[in-house]
């Protein structure tokens with residue numbers, strides 16, 4: 001009703017055509033803020049988490065990603081191909097597009113490619129999951145070892161791919177149901193500084209894509225709204241895979257979604273489907289304030305997008321060292337976080353039922 005009243009006021013001021021567009025914008029903004037996730041029953045939760053498979057993720061996604069993959073490298077090409085072929089093989093029918101460009105870096109002009117995958121591009125609103133697939137560049141003279149960035153960010157990208165595979169059927173059903181909210185995946189290139197972090201030497205891919213999305217009309221053909229307006233919530237995963245991950249709160253505007261993750265963690269703990277998880281809450285801490293961390297969300301945050309930044313704080317002890325590799329990953333927490341994230345996404349996308357099933361059913 002509030003949206004309707006505001007729209008009625010606007011009618012007297014501007015032409016009917018542009019009013020309709022503004023009404024749509026106001027309505028969409030309010031829909032985003034008021035969006036309510038559904039709550040899966042215990043049996044539904046059990047069947048959702050039973051579909052994820054850590055060994056499959058390890059074999060099919062993580063291993064192919066644990067290569068040197070700085071922008072322009074052959075490893076980067078291989079990982080791009082892996083992401084595209086994985087999404088292309090799924091039943092849900094993802095629309096996959098690339099955002100390729102050259103940018104000036106301390107090492108000269110380098111090529112960058114972001115990958116964007118959208119479940120239903122025609123949907124009015126999008127829940128975004130994002131990660132960066134590039135690895136930090138270390139010149140060969142460092143000590144001959146290779147930096148493969150397991151937590152930074154091969155694991156987060158693998159978690160997103162595993163989610164699409166494990167929940168392929170459910171995501172297809174959501175798409176086929178004509179839901180107003182769809183899922184969009186952003187795989188950024190060039191998050192890392194090539195030489196030393198500055199505003200110019202960092203976030204190459206996210207800066208480029210945020211600008212591009214801000215100038216791309218959504219829905220297609222409109223003049224007043226763009227692809228950033230379509231984002232309900234931008235969930236960025238980074239530095240995940242080390243032991244004892246903790247996610248604090250950087251943004252009061254999205255506290256309720258961090259609380260939602262904590263609620264899912266509690267529910268899955270109560271069902272006994274989380275491993276090595278002695279306390280009902282170990283990962284998500286909405287009441288714990290964390291200062292702003294520079295990462296791929298910044299170009300989106302600066303344009304008014306609502307952010308949920310899932311980054312381990314403190315950072316993993318292996319952060320930006322050659323020990324950020326497969327041997328130092330914590331399988332249990334990755335598996336648990338896969339389950340929590342998959343429930344979060346399905347509950348977010350699923351239309352809230354008129355007669356919700358009680359949580360303890």
Ligand SMILES: [Zn+2]
Pocket residue numbers: 136152192320
């Ligand atoms: Zn990094």
